[in-house]
Amino acid sequence: MLSIAVVEDNDDLRAAILTALSGEGHHVVGFDCAEALAEHGRALRIDLVVVDLNLPGEDGISLTRRLRATDPDIGIIMMTARTRTDDKRIGYESGADIYLPKPVSLEELAAAILALSRRLRPMPAGPAGLTIDTGRLRLGGPEGTTPLSAPEAALLAAFARAQDHRLETWQIIEVLEQADRAPNRNALNVTISRLSAKLRQSGATSRPIRAIRNWGYQLCEPVILTF
Structure with a gap:
């Protein structure tokens, strides 16, 4: 089980993601902007962040850079409608582990989180x-x-x-x-x-x-x- 923060300003999509990931057994909290995560997420031990790029206020690229700088081991999955090669390059250079172009199915997101969890919570050998x-x-x-x-x-x-x-x-x-x-x-x-x-x-x-x-x-x- 991971502690996951979902930063997505679309209320319906955020609610759907929270429901799906909770059903996978994760502890999930949602925020509608980067500022809300900064304000309320400090008290949480977050393993992984799912972040949209087109956020009100601080955008997802800036948020990702800040998260990676303050917590090098955190998992970061970007979800965005930006699908150009340059956009993906910037996303990975800013610190994303996985870059998922929208629309993203909940099954694909769950599979990406499972893959990333092997680094975040490796199984004992x-x-x-x-x-x-x-x-x-x-x-x-x-x-x-x-x-x-x-x-x-x-x-x-x-x-x-x-x-x-x-x-x-x-x-x-x-x-x-x-x-x-x-x-x-x-x-x-x-x-x-x-x-x-x-x-x-x-x-x-x-x-x-x-x-x-x-x-x-x-x-x-x-x-x-x-x-």
Whole structure:
């Protein structure tokens, strides 16, 4: 979970982002201008700022430079309608980690935050991580060992091997079919739900597998494969 500040002067968009990121398990606060963040954000420990560039008063570029100067380790994601190459260059030079041209889907923003969180809150290496034993069908973690079914082990291994730990729905169905299960949509959802529960039981976070609407799912935990 991250502490996130959203600086966006569009009230409806800001409210939608706050709702979506709160649903991801983050602590989120919203501000309609840079000055409000400066006034009220001092008492908060903020890990990451999502900032619009076209703000009333101090603009997003100036705010980003100031944030980067005062807190070099903070995460900064820019969202803006400015899409020219020069605009992106200025955004990154001012200190942005990620530059997202508007319109930005909430799913894309959540994925960007997840990617950046690996730098902000790196997972501990070694025994504290999760381990999949595909031979013995076991999931190991800091809270203990949990047995897996063959489809669950196959699916978890596929997530671990996939780029960014993301699988499209058709890929998940293909994995389950190869594991001798003929899945329909309900069976797929049940498998994902049971696997999420077992990940939590072994010590994962509260939402170890995240749905990506109209696309597929993403494993949000680093795992190590053993055979």
